[in-house]
Amino acid sequence: MVFMKSNVCFSNLKFKEIVMKKSSFVSAALVSAGLAFGGAAFANTAVVSSNITEAEVLKAQKIWGDAVVQISKDFEAGGLEKAKKTTKAALDKTYAYDMGPVLFKPTLAAIPQNIRSTEEGALSYYVGGNKKFPNDSGFALKGWRSVESKNSVIHLNGNTALTMGNVSFTDKNGKVTTVDKTWGYVKDSAGNVKIVLHHSSLPYTN
Template sequence: MAPTMGASDSKASSPTQEAESNAVASKNHHARILHIDIVKMTRNKSSIRSVIPSGAWGLGLLSQPATPVIAAPTVQVFDINITESLVLAAQDGWCKALLQISSDYASGGITKAKATAAKVIDQAYAFEFGPVAFKPTLTTGKHTFRTTRAGALANFVGNDPSFPLDTGFALTPWRTCKVVNQVIQLSGALAITMGNVVFSDASGELTSVDKTWGFMKEPDGSVRIILHHSSLPFKP
């Protein structure tokens, strides 16, 4: 006769039920761990909040790196270097100015010639900044060196009682003027030239003088004469 199953035996768990029970227990275990981690994170975040300004979290300043705004720089170029082309242009301008003074004297007399010469001196020479080392060709005695604007003007057009020996070099009826350079030295804003200037007058006669010039390029870009030495060639 087969044994009869008792009440306790009828409640025994099947293998499937046992597996489901173990799965539920595992889920409960992981849920408890997750709860503990969330609590820890909340506490840590609270600690961070206590030392970081409250607005930082809301503005998202901690969630992404700040991108600096870099403005374009203001660039200034100070180019005071003199060039050979500037020097040659200044020399050519000096010759043209001399011929213009001579022409104005022929057409308008000393008044017109003197007005033109004054403009030439103000534009070509650096007297407005101080003395110029100017030694004209035909000067002597105490008036050999013309470091002032008045002395330079008298050399070009004469007619100044303070310089009685000046007859006005630019009043000669000059027709051509040519610069022949032997040396051109460039150093920063300064240039020095040495050579000859050859003139021809209305009769075609040529006059050559030895010429040394010193040019300075000013901050405004203009080129001014700061040294001018002129003399007749030596004849042994």
């Protein structure tokens, strides 16, 4: 609605300004207090903006975990070449290499190749077989049968999301390996939620 009187317009704008300030204050107070917004799979969720949703983040984590299991199964059924094809397709679907470098620091990678920004480096980590990365044995080739993500914190802001928690991998013999995991996600123009940050490490033990 357009108001012709200047004082009416001013009052309307002033009201909006007050509402926005109060809304920002309440949001900041909730985040500062660490209040949980539903869900038992994680401790805290801070929602600054909902362009990317909690459900989309959880779905992206499941897709990634299912891909790791599928790579293991394809390796056992069809060898390294089949596993590589599956991995390449999974990387294209789950990581945002089409948007630029990805911050990729996997669990079992040593200096000076512990931090990688290219899809080639990620592919090598998951399946090995690349002379440029001679220490890679193929993390996804270890007979994984299930992958479960447990988030401690989820932070949603605009078209990005950050999560921190643990991921547990169970192999075909029932052995479970749990790692600390930090993910960063972005929603692209097509609405796909992809990984832009992947940081993983083994928990500290005495």
